[in-house]
Amino acid sequence: MRNQIRKLILEAIGDSRGEKQFFGEDFIKKLNDNVFLEPLPVVSNLSEYYTRLNYILNDLNLNLIAQGHFRHVFETGNPDILLKVATDQMAGSLTAVDANLQEVNRFNRYPRFFPKSYAYDEDGVWILVEKAKTVIKNDDDFKSAIESSFECFRNLDAIVKMMIEYYANYALGILANDPNIQNFDKFDHKKFLQEIKSAFDGTHPRFSRPTIDKSVIVWIFKGVLSENAIDKRSVKHSIEYKLRIVVGNVISELRRFAFDPDEGNLSYAEEAHKRISRAAVDSRMINPIVEWLVLHFLRDRVFISFVNMIKDENITPWDIRTTNVGTNSNGELIVIDASTF
Ligand SMILES: Nc1ncnc2c1ncn2[C@@H]1O[C@H](COP(=O)(O)OP(=O)(O)OP(=O)(O)O)[C@@H](O)[C@H]1O
Numbered sequence: 001m002r003n004q005i006r007k008l009i010l011e012a013i014g015d016s017r018g019e020k021q022f023f024g025e026d027f028i029k030k031l032n033d034n035v036f037l038e039p040l041p042v043v044s045n046l047s048e049y050y051t052r053l054n055y056i057l058n059d060l061n062l063n064l065i066a067q068g069h070f071r072h073v074f075e076t077g078n079p080d081i082l083l084k085v086a087t088d089q090m091a092g093s094l095t096a097v098d099a100n101l102q103e104v105n106r107f108n109r110y111p112r113f114f115p116k117s118y119a120y121d122e123d124g125v126w127i128l129v130e131k132a133k134t135v136i137k138n139d140d141d142f143k144s145a146i147e148s149s150f151e152c153f154r155n156l157d158a159i160v161k162m163m164i165e166y167y168a169n170y171a172l173g174i175l176a177n178d179p180n181i182q183n184f185d186k187f188d189h190k191k192f193l194q195e196i197k198s199a200f201d202g203t204h205p206r207f208s209r210p211t212i213d214k215s216v217i218v219w220i221f222k223g224v225l226s227e228n229a230i231d232k233r234s235v236k237h238s239i240e241y242k243l244r245i246v247v248g249n250v251i252s253e254l255r256r257f258a259f260d261p262d263e264g265n266l267s268y269a270e271e272a273h274k275r276i277s278r279a280a281v282d283s284r285m286i287n288p289i290v291e292w293l294v295l296h297f298l299r300d301r302v303f304i305s306f307v308n309m310i311k312d313e314n315i316t317p318w319d320i321r322t323t324n325v326g327t328n329s330n331g332e333l334i335v336i337d338a339s340t341f
Pocket residue numbers: 065066067068069070071072073082099115129130131132133134135323324326336337
């Protein structure tokens with residue numbers, strides 16, 4: 001064991017003086033103990049677990065910075081490198097050792113999407129990995145990382161809004177000349193655009209949140225992964241399926257909240273304005289908007305290769321979630337916990 005970890009670390013960094021600087025003096029000095037030979041026995045032998053944990057904390061002098069369901073994560077003497085140690089906890093039939101070995105096998109093959117793995121135990125008990133710049137803990141940060149990594153998600157709200165306006169203006173041109181449409185003169189175009197704008201930015205009094213907010217972005221992102229990997233839809237079909245639901249919802253929300261002519265106490269003119277607005281924004285615009293958006297998403301090679309990678313590696317898509325994702329030094333999304341359950 002000792003020779004193995006020393007050898008692997010040496011392979012990763014070169015010489016033994018550098019090694020100490022790289023991983024911390026105590027860690028390197030005390031590798032002759034066999035603390036890592038077995039996973040930490042958190043389930044099977046709690047007192048032995050505390051003994052070993054103490055050893056890692058006090059003798060190897062590493063800080064425990066996080067605990068997942070079945071791995072403990074320690075800082076090493078090097079601020080950029082973490083040590084992930086398996087416990088004897090399982091998740092279904094998956095052991096922590098299996099999870100470590102899956103990461104060993106995956107991380108360095110997709111440097112864009114995972115932290116780097118520096119050295120590891122061939123039995124999967126521990127793995128030395130690059131520390132993510134940030135660990136994503138909420139949907140705000142998840143959304144920002146998705147947008148900075150994948151162009152197709154950027155300004156999605158503005159794009160959808162613009163397309164709705166485009167098709168609505170087209171429809172209004174037709175409605176203006178339709179003899180069956182009464183009181184077209186009561187339609188207020190400026191007000192109409194303002195109502196759409198406020199629905200999108202969440203300032204409309206009848207909308208509790210922006211129509212395409214952070215949770216929608218994260219929902220599309222995760223949903224495309226699941227449709228593709230679990231339901232075995234093609235990438236194109238997975239994207240189309242999720243976007244159709246989002247665009248359909250936005251349009252029905254606009255009709256229901258912003259342009260509802262039955263809303264109480266409307267003046268005659270207001271009622272006519274809402275009725276015509278509603279005629280201009282209808283479900284017929286869903287298809288052309290979704291078709292355009294699907295092409296826009298398919299053009300984003302980074303996103304498409306991420307989706308394909310999740311499927312090819314058989315990574316469980318629902319595990320791609322807050323606390324299992326982070327950002328690298330470029331602010332791009334990386335997966336720090338990539339398991340197949
Ligand atoms: N490369 C990394 N960079 C920064 N922090 C990390 C890294 N890997 C793990 N962590 C931290 O350690 C925590 C646990 O790690 P990880 O999710 O890999 O363990 P796990 O036991 O598989 O967790 P779970 O199954 O509960 O999601 C993470 O939520 C994160 O806070």
